[in-house]
Amino acid sequence: MxxxxxxxxxxxxxxxxxxxxxxxxxxxxxxxxxxxxxxxxxxxxxxxxxxxxxxxxxxxxxxxxxxxxxxxxxxxxxxxxxxxxxxxxxxxxxxxxxxxxxxxxxxxxxxxxxxxxxxxxxxxxxxxxxxxxxxxxxxxxxxxxxxxxxxxxxxxxxxxxxxxxxxxxxxxxxxxxxxxxxxxxxxxxxxxxxxxxxxxxxxxxxxxxxxxxxxxxxxxxxxxxxxxxxxxxxxxxxxxxxxxxxxxxxxxxxxxxxxxxxxxxAKDGEGATKLIEVQVVNAPGSKTARMLAKSVVGSSLVKTAVFGEDPNWGRILAAIGYAGADITVDKVDIYLGPIPVLLSSNPVAFDDEEMQDIMQDDELVIKVDLHNGNSKGTAWGCDLSYDYVKINALYRT
Structure with a gap:
């Protein structure tokens, strides 16, 4: 093709x-x-x-x-x-x-x-x-x-x-x-x-x-x-x-x-400055993987963290936890770009300058590995910026 x-x-x-x-x-x-x-x-x-x-x-x-x-x-x-x-x-x-x-x-x-x-x-x-x-x-x-x-x-x-x-x-x-x-x-x-x-x-x-x-x-x-x-x-x-x-x-x-x-x-979201792609792998089912990916990319706290270029992986893990999926969360890996920030549900130290370079890009890939199956799912969204509020507050005017 x-x-x-x-x-x-x-x-x-x-x-x-x-x-x-x-x-x-x-x-x-x-x-x-x-x-x-x-x-x-x-x-x-x-x-x-x-x-x-x-x-x-x-x-x-x-x-x-x-x-x-x-x-x-x-x-x-x-x-x-x-x-x-x-x-x-x-x-x-x-x-x-x-x-x-x-x-x-x-x-x-x-x-x-x-x-x-x-x-x-x-x-x-x-x-x-x-x-x-x-x-x-x-x-x-x-x-x-x-x-x-x-x-x-x-x-x-x-x-x-x-x-x-x-x-x-x-x-x-x-x-x-x-x-x-x-x-x-x-x-x-x-x-x-x-x-x-x-x-x-x-x-x-x-x-x-x-x-x-x-x-x-x-x-x-x-x-x-x-x-x-x-x-x-x-x-x-x-x-x-x-x-x-x-x-x-x-x-x-x-x-x-x-x-x-x-x-x-997704990349052209109102007021957006970054495209966010969330990849969930090794999930117990494709529907579960898609649901978890969408929960992460839809989280206002994740979106604002990405806008602020803050590698706040705790918000990602929280969005996985409240998504309503029947999963275990004791062996989760999370990557921001190529950098691991959580392995087997334990924090991983990372280089701040290397991470800052990743967070400044206009596209960010968040990868979540559940180690709980062989299914995968992807979702797309954008960060949540000051301009989003301005655009929608003044939509009719």
Whole structure:
């Protein structure tokens, strides 16, 4: 598999664009993604009991029809907690986009992200729809879906399936409210592989637990998060079927794309200065390992210690202890980068200058060895800085 510099329209048969429609004051805030033919589609959605109107509309279309050909997205206004009017506006967004693109409404997905509680300004939506151009600037799509993000998040990959080259690309937004399962996060993945919606959904569900569901920024779960994967079959490969070597190859490709996007979201956490990767190894089960890794990376005390460049391993051990896992903690090893700070649950002396060099890096790997099985799990997050409070205190102003 080859990772390369591409965009969401890199796979055959896809185009995308983004523009400023007025949902935000100046920045790009409206984007669309279109396939030249109906595509197989898979999706996973927020676990919050409060579900935003666009999610209701998109999920319903996928569950009832199992295909999608276009997705339209606005940023700046979430259209969440907006009652019956918000739901009607989301359906109107879907219908108007379908009319503009000359598609059936059920082939159009809609997504929104931004401030909760505000109604969607339909005049600005119509302004954005009037400007839709097929084969526009796909890099602008990545920009148009952002809210408090500081960078765009894209990845593209190629892989051979028989004699046919399959391309997959992903784009995501997410910076805050990222926990415990995907929150205030949108991710769109395109692919030109020939694969059914059912098989695509299987691959997505297999990989979401170890990728997007293993990132945490601040402990809050939003109402709008969603991951959509579209595969339009334009590469002409033989259909990828479950329980085959080709499916495993496809699943690994999807995992690589999702992992890349997940790490970019974690690194771009609101106010973040460092990416934290927690690796738990030799655990009694993979679910336990993932749970422990996420407990550590989600600990506010661990996150603030990393921000302050303080090698306070006691906070890491405490986060392991309160995670709720059935484990023994009498033979735990903890490493900060390559430096051991705890071996067999006993403190280890370390060189302060060497440790300071490790703690000053913008990426820190924390490794926890339980010596209690052979499973492993990884989670990603970021430090907790002064700017996080400032960004979220002034979000509406």
């Amino acid at each position: 080859k990772i390369f510099q591409g965009n969401i329209a890199s796979p055959l048969g896809f185009s995308a664009d983004g523009l400023h429609a007025g949902f935000k004051k100046r920045k790009l805030d409206f984007g669309w993604l279109v396939s030249e033919r109906p595509a197989s589609v898979a999706g996973v959605y927020t676990t919050n009991k409060v579900v935003a109107a666009p999610l209701v509309v998109t999920r319903s279309a996928i569950e009832e029809h199992g295909q999608m050909q276009a997705v339209v997205v606005n940023s700046g206004v979430a259209n969440s907690c907006t009652g019956s009017q918000g739901l009607a506006d989301a359906y109107s967004m879907q219908r108007q986009a379908a009319e503009k693109l000359k598609l059936e409404p059920h082939l159009v997905g809609v997504a929104s992200t931004g401030v909760i509680g505000d109604l969607l300004p339909m005049d600005k939506l119509e302004k954005g729809l009037e400007k839709i151009v097929i084969n526009g600037n796909a890099d602008d799509f990545a920009q148009a879906i952002l809210t408090t993000d500081t960078i765009t998040k894209t990845v593209a990959a190629k892989e051979m399936f028989g004699s046919d080259e399959v391309t997959m690309a992903g784009v995501a937004k997410g910076s805050g409210m990222i926990h415990p399962n995907m929150a205030t996060m949108l991710a769109f993945i395109t692919c030109d592989a020939n694969i059914s919606s059912q098989t695509l959904q299987l691959a997505l569900r297999q990989n979401v637990e170890t990728t997007f569901n293993q990132i945490t920024i601040d402990g809050d779960t939003s109402t709008n998060d969603m991951v959509l994967v579209l595969a339009n079959g334009c590469s002409g490969n033989q259909e990828i079927l479950p329980e085959t070597a080709e499916f495993e190859k496809f699943s690994q490709m999807l995992s690589a794309v999702m992992t890349d996007l997940a790490k970019k979201i």
